[in-house]
Amino acid sequence: xNDSVFGTRRGxxxxxxxxxxxxxxxxxxxxxxxxxxxxxLARLVDRRGFTRYWVAEHHxxxxxxxxxxxxxxxxxxxxxxxxRLGAGGMMLPNFPPLVVAEQFGVLASFxxxxxxxxxxxxxxxxxxxxxxxxxxxxxxxxxxxQFQELLQFLDGDFPDGHPYQTGEVYAVPGxxxxxxxxxxxxxxxxxxxLLGSSDYSARLAAKLGFPFAFAAHLADQNVxxxxxxxxxxxxxxxxxxxxxxxxxxxxxxADDEAEARxxxxxxxxxxxxxxTRRSFVVPTPPEAELYxxxxxxxxxxxxxxxxxxxxxxxxxxxxxxxxxxxxxxDELMILNLGHSQQAIYRSTELIADAYDMPSNVLxxxxx
Numbered sequence: 001x002n003d004s005v006f007g008t009r010r011g012x013x014x015x016x017x018x019x020x021x022x023x024x025x026x027x028x029x030x031x032x033x034x035x036x037x038x039x040x041l042a043r044l045v046d047r048r049g050f051t052r053y054w055v056a057e058h059h060x061x062x063x064x065x066x067x068x069x070x071x072x073x074x075x076x077x078x079x080x081x082x083x084r085l086g087a088g089g090m091m092l093p094n095f096p097p098l099v100v101a102e103q104f105g106v107l108a109s110f111x112x113x114x115x116x117x118x119x120x121x122x123x124x125x126x127x128x129x130x131x132x133x134x135x136x137x138x139x140x141x142x143x144x145x146q147f148q149e150l151l152q153f154l155d156g157d158f159p160d161g162h163p164y165q166t167g168e169v170y171a172v173p174g175x176x177x178x179x180x181x182x183x184x185x186x187x188x189x190x191x192x193x194l195l196g197s198s199d200y201s202a203r204l205a206a207k208l209g210f211p212f213a214f215a216a217h218l219a220d221q222n223v224x225x226x227x228x229x230x231x232x233x234x235x236x237x238x239x240x241x242x243x244x245x246x247x248x249x250x251x252x253x254a255d256d257e258a259e260a261r262x263x264x265x266x267x268x269x270x271x272x273x274x275x276t277r278r279s280f281v282v283p284t285p286p287e288a289e290l291y292x293x294x295x296x297x298x299x300x301x302x303x304x305x306x307x308x309x310x311x312x313x314x315x316x317x318x319x320x321x322x323x324x325x326x327x328x329x330d331e332l333m334i335l336n337l338g339h340s341q342q343a344i345y346r347s348t349e350l351i352a353d354a355y356d357m358p359s360n361v362l363x364x365x366x367x
Contacts, residue, residue, distance in 0.1 A: 004113060005084075005191050006211075006244060007051030007331055011356035014324050016051040018333040019348065020088050020217075020248050022058065023065035023072065026266070026282035026339035034065040037341025038072065039079050041348060046080040048352040049361035051331065052116060053080070054088030059125035059133065061280040063270055070103040077111045081362055086116025088213065088248070088333070089195040091123055092146050094133045101153035101171035108190045109173045115190040118213055119147060121201065144204065147194075154189040192239075193246070198222055202230040209237025216323075217250035217335050220307055223327055247329035250308040250337045253316040253350040260310040260347075262289065263338030268305040275300050282339050308337055313350030320351075 007016030021041060025034035042053050055072050058064040066072060069087040076085050085107075090100050100117070108115045121143040123130035152158045156175035158165040170176040175187050194205035194212050197219040205212035212230050216223045227245055234243040252267070254260035262285035269291065270282040276297070283291070293301060309319040320332055334351065336344040358364055 007084075010049035010358060010361065011352075013332075013355040013357070014321055015329060016331045017351075017355065017357075018052040018054065018084075018246065018331060019045050019050055020054050020056060020333050020335040021066065022056055022335070024282060024338070024341070024344060025063055025065050027063075027284055027287065029340065031065050033341065035072065037344065038065075039076065040341070041345055042076045042080050042083070042085075044345060044348060045352075046083040047358075047360045047362055048348075049358045050083060050352075052084035052086055052333075054086045054116065054118060054333065056088050057091050057094070057120075059094075059123075060129040061125070061274075063280045063282045070107060073107055073115070074110065077107065077114070082114075084114050084116055085111065086190070086193075087118050089118030089120040089193070091120050092143060092150065093121060094123060094130070097146055097150035098153055098169070098171060100150055101174065104190050105154070105171050105173035105187070108188065112188060116193060117190045118193040118195045119150070120195040122197075147204070151192065154192070196226065199226045199229045202226040203233060206230045206233035206243070207235060209235050209240050211240055211244040211246070213246040213248065213333070214329075216247050216327075217307060217337075220249070223247060227327055227329075244331075245327075245329045246331045246333050247323070247327050248333035248335055249320065249323060251316050251320070251334045251347065251351065252308055252310045252336060252338050252343070253313045253347040253354075254310075254343065255312070255346070255350070257311050257315065259285075259343075260312070260316075263340075263343045263347075264308040264310040265289070265301070265305060266339045267308065267337040268301050271304040272297055272300045275304075284339055313347075313354035316347075316351055317354035 009016050021038050023034045023038040045053055055066045055069045057069050059067050073085050104117045153171040156170055173187055178185050178187050194201045194210050197215040202212055214223050214226055231243045252260050252264040266282055266285045266288040269288040270280050274280040309316050336347040338344055
């Protein structure tokens with residue numbers, strides 16, 4: 001395994017630590033402010049020695065600004081220096097595989113050796129929006145074939161007899177561009193990850209010998225089963241010689257334990273709204289506290305809130321360590337869940353401090 005791809009542990013963290021970001025736009029926060037907050041967060045985690053910074057793909061959610069991971073990543077390439085940047089992930093049924101291959105070919109050419117491509121099969125939205133994105137032409141059942149086509153575009157390697165094998169259709173930038181231009185192969189496709197919150201993608205990742213990222217922030221109840229399936233069925237490949245797992249968890253750290261709980265409760269309120277078929281908007285913590293919940297809403301709130309590790313930086317680190325002992329992930333990815341960019345930024349700082357991560361790894365690398 002290549003440490004530059006799979007990460008190096010910094011400070012006292014048990015495994016490499018990474019970040020997943022939604023570019024959260026809580027109530028009263030504009031899209032511009034949310035994206036500016038994500039840029040600042042990417043700069044912070046680049047300095048502090050986190051392994052990777054991934055952005056998710058979501059649609060029709062007023063509280064989430066990451067509808068186009070490739071566009072945000074293109075900006076972050078110029079704002080960061082060493083951290084790996086990626087999609088966590090691109091929802092493949094929403095796109096023709098050629099489009100994804102081209103977008104990430106551009107990113108890999110901008111920042112060789114620093115781009116990851118995480119692929120998921122969910123729509124990242126509701127069914128109506130999924131229909132608008134896909135026009136009803138692609139379903140999740142087509143995912144394995146779509147995924148194979150994406151890999152073939154990225155590698156420029158279609159089998160004999162395939163309609164695209166003739167060289168008339170290929171991803172640019174990509175390996176065939178080098179070949180056609182008569183230069184040594186310089187294009188390196190970004191490492192591809194399979195993402196999931198159930199055992200479906202775990203089985204596919206194991207079968208193909210790919211690294212696997214599990215969204216425990218959505219389905220912590222499924223994480224142990226999915227990772228067992230992945231590890232037991234893993235087949236070594238040219239991509240990977242042994243299983244590699246990222247597990248992502250929702251967190252919120254604050255200087256004050258009560259404030260961390262308030263921020264996490266506000267996010268849980270947004271998840272409750274989405275679960276009850278209302279738009280996803282994160283209220284301010286005072287609004288969430290004053291809301292009069294029905295018994296059903298209260299149960300939903302408790303369910304989502306239980307998935308978030310909140311507290312001081314040290315308390316959140318202890319909870320992450322406990323989960324790491326349970327799931328034995330090779331890497332932990334944290335998603336800071338709160339109302340404001342300031343709270344998310346501070347949460348990340350406190351967790352980095354709790355693990356004694358460097359204050360500026362960029363200075364250390366230059367030394």
